[in-house]
Amino acid sequence: MSISKFIVQQAISLIKPGMTVGFGGGSTVGLLVKESANLVNQIQVLTPSPTTRQLATVLGYTVIDPQYCDRIDIAFDGCDQLDHRHSALKSGGGIHTNEKIIATLADEYWLLAPKNRLVTQFSTDIPLVLEVLPKALALVMHRVAALGGQPTVRTASNRDGLTLTDNGNLLIDCHFPSYNQLSNINQQLSALAGVVETSFFDHLITNAILGDPDTNTINYLY
The missing domain is CATH 3.30.70.260 (ACT domain)
Incomplete structure (x- = not known):
């Protein structure tokens, strides 16, 4: 089993019926959307990602617009890097404004990422x-x-x-x-x-699920 699937298995356990859930972009979050399909009629979804929105719509989720929502129970997203101060850099997709809206609305904002993206100092290679x-x-x-x-x-x-x-x-x-x-x-x-x-999420991260592909183990940032 891939490390992404291990991460997704842990994330699924956090989603409960009746929740309003935010899904960001990226392949791991996309896998989470697919693997959560047994909850498709029990949760409503928000997303800043056009790709994730299309996937969630095709799978039958109720997708709502953030402008009509003042609270999200839990949201999941990826990042380029994050640190132990619960901050993150997100640059690639160019949708960070809409991602920050979701992050700020969410009671819990979880990042799903490989373990090596947790750093003590952000890399200047990332703009x-x-x-x-x-x-x-x-x-x-x-x-x-x-x-x-x-x-x-x-x-x-x-x-x-x-x-x-x-x-x-x-x-x-x-x-x-x-x-x-x-x-x-x-x-x-x-x-x-x-x-x-x-694209700097300053102290906006609640928790993170970090996967180590070398050992196939999961670590948490709380």
């Missing part, structure tokens, strides 16, 4: 990603550079042009030489006019 209003592009690029970062506007891989989020905004990938002051940098950029959200 801090900003979702930005188009009119604020120059302002944000200038401020990131002033803070010592190297900002790059994300371009679309399947067409000529810039990547637009589901909210119609731009994504700026910001590489910094050090993340020693990540929380402070994140606060400054979050407060900047035109920045919708950042």
Whole structure:
């Protein structure tokens, strides 16, 4: 059995009939959605991921929109890295704004990830990603550079042009030489006019289920 299936088995035990459940993106969460199909008529689902929404709809889940929900019992998601202070970096999918809405609505926000993604110091190979209003592009690029970062506007891989989020905004990938002051940098950029959200989930993680593929064992972060 793959380590993802071990992680999913642990996560399924946390889902109870009558719950409102958030499912994020990624392959492990997708597997959790599939494996939870025996609860398809007993829970309602929210998701920030178009891929997960399509899968949940096909499987018969009741999928509701976050704008009509003021509380989620439990939510599951992935990450690029997380630390022992219950913070995480999430950059790849570009849906971090909608993921943060789910995380903030949830009583419990669980990350599902390989054990090696739990770190003592975030890797600067992973950018801090900003979702930005188009009119604020120059302002944000200038401020990131002033803070010592190297900002790059994300371009679309399947067409000529810039990547637009589901909210119609731009994504700026910001590489910094050090993340020693990540929380402070994140606060400054979050407060900047035109920045919708950042991909740093500062103390938003409730728990994590971490799988070790070398030993096929599960660890928890509480």
